[in-house]
Amino acid sequence: MAEKKVVSIEDRIPKLKEARKKKTNRRLIFYLSLFFILISIIVYLQSPLSQVKEIIVKGNKYIDDSVLIELSELTNEVNFWSFSTKTQEKLILAHDEIKDVSVNRKFLNTVVIEVEELEKVAYVNKKNRHYPLLENGELLNTISLKSWQGDAPLLVNFSKDVYIKEIAKELKLLSNAIASLISEIYWSPTESNENKVTLLMNDGFEVETTIRHFSRYMKTYPSIVNQLEENQQGVITLGEGGAVFNPIKVKSENQEGENEATR
Template sequence: MAEKKVISIEDRIPKLKEARKKKTNRRLVFYLSLFFILISIVVYLQSPLSYIQHIVVNGNEYVEEDVIVELSELSNENNLWSVSLSDTVEKIKKHPELKDVQVQRKLPNSIVINVEELEKVAYIKLEDSYMPLLENGEVIDSIEVSKWKGDAPLLIDFAKDTYIQEIAEELQELPTTVSTLISEIYWKPTDANPYKVLLFMDDGYQVESSIRNFAKYLQTYPSIVSQLEEKEGIIRIGEGGAVFDPYKKKDETEEEAENEIEG
């Protein structure tokens, strides 16, 4: 039977003392670190470094940055950590042109405001200015013609708010692949159909349709155009389907009528 090695208590005491010393040192380092972290936090909170120095606004195109900052009611007099982010969001969301708002802190002393504006679905032409029309039917302050990007259809001769509201809702539902093809929309009311509109498309066609069910009718536009051999003409899209009248046909009819008169 093998003999067990016996370690005397004298040999173990130095090792136990060393282990206990290391454990004590680690604990001391931890408490000292914690103490200095807490002191640093207190100093930071009491110093100007913890007050808002920068307010950054992202995502705005039409709503001025100054307007958003003013709505937030934030300034360099506010401590970064005393600000209620949820309250600030609610204050900014009161602006009628904003769909969504997010506010967050950014160390050491900044507030970042991310906004999402209501989508612009068209412009309304008013003399020498263009007024952006938002998806909720809200018309915002006009912009200079030089700033018009042509990134949404231009509404012309729309004289009643009711029809403006309806066309805004319809354009919002229309796929981007179709709405980007529309250059101008003219309101052409008749006694029989006060909702009649005439569209000028970027690919050379004109479209006659109605404000009511506008999105539903115009969704079929790409499919209709893909089946046409003539590259220019008027497409009439309505409840009964679609009818295409090429410009050539119209020109030939007018020429025949002129020849008959001359004859």
């Protein structure tokens, strides 16, 4: 049977002291490191290195970058970590032309503002100038075009704001495919119907309908046109009673020649 080696207390004391010393040193290094990290963070937060360096704006077509940045209340003097992105988003959403917005921090010291503007549904002709009309019925008076772009219907003779707002909401409900078929919309009120409008279509037809239920009536337009003969021209009336087509007789070149000869 092997004898157990007996270690005296005198031999163990130096080893215990050495282990305790190492443990104390490790603890000291940890606290010193933590202290310097905290000091570095404080110095960083108080220095220009922690301030916003760049603000990037995305998604805007009509609103200038400077307007959105001013609304956000962010500047190069703002601490990169001191603001709440949700607060800045609420500030930007206060703009009448903004539908949605997101504000995000991006490494290093960059803030990205991404907006979704209200959709343009038409242009309004006023005094030979053309102003974009948003889906909420608001005109972009800051943007004035001499010539119509043709990328949205042109509203003509709309002299009352209430009808401009109503037709804007109706146009928003239309599909892009049907909206792209509309060239011009004329407000043509009568004594019995102030909501009457006349449309000039890109495919050559003319449509008479009303602002009220405009989108519902116009959804039937493609199927109606498909039932008509090719190259046939006329006026399509859309309303509660359904659709009525009144053809326009177009004189042929031979008929015009015969008429000229008999004069």
